[in-house]
Amino acid sequence: QVQLVESGGGLVQAGGSLRLSxxxxxxxxxxxxxxxxxxxxxxxxxxxxxxSWNGYSTYYTDSVKGRFTISRDNAKNTVYLxxxxxxxxxxxxxxxAAKATYLGMRYDSLNDYDYWGQGTQVTVxx
Numbered sequence: 001q002v003q004l005v006e007s008g009g010g011l012v013q014a015g016g017s018l019r020l021s022x023x024x025x026x027x028x029x030x031x032x033x034x035x036x037x038x039x040x041x042x043x044x045x046x047x048x049x050x051x052s053w054n055g056y057s058t059y060y061t062d063s064v065k066g067r068f069t070i071s072r073d074n075a076k077n078t079v080y081l082x083x084x085x086x087x088x089x090x091x092x093x094x095x096x097a098a099k100a101t102y103l104g105m106r107y108d109s110l111n112d113y114d115y116w117g118q119g120t121q122v123t124v125x126x
Contacts, residue, residue: 002026002115004096009120012086016124020081022096022117029077030054032115033099033107036070036081038092038122045095047108049081057104064090086124093119 008020022034033053039045049060049070058070069082079096097113107113 002029002032002098004098004115004117006094006096006117006120009094009122011123011125014086014088014124014126016086017082017084018086018122020083020094020096020120020122022079022081024077024079024098026077030074031100031102033101033103034070034072034079035097035099035107035113036079037095037097037110038090039095039119040089040092043092045110047110048094050107051079052104053102054104057106059106059108061108083122086122088124088126091122091124093121095119 003025006022035050036048037045038048051058051070055072067085072079096117098115099113
């Protein structure tokens with residue numbers, strides 16, 4: 001089992017940047033594929049970015065390609081989401097999620113993931 005804690009959210013102006021972090025407990029972080037999701041008020045939770053257990057494979061939803069970068073440091077049990085050129089429509093609660101797998105497949109559905117963090121708020125002002 002793994003516990004996830006997100007941090008790094010906040011208020012930023014449009015065009016600005018934020019880096020989210022997700023710290024995982026336990027010694028088996030490297031066995032998990034990781035994902036970032038977000039949920040805006042009144043909307044369903046949606047996939048943002050994912051990364052394989054070894055970091056070799058990364059993938060994104062179209063709306064964030066070229067602006068967001070997902071990465072991980074298995075030695076620090078942490079996954080990151082670097083968000084640049086932020087837009088007001090990026091405003092949401094951002095969640096990280098973990099899936100126990102060594103397969104380098106694309107996991108972009110809520111049901112793919114086994115564990116979730118509590119979320120961190122990102123607000124982008126216009």
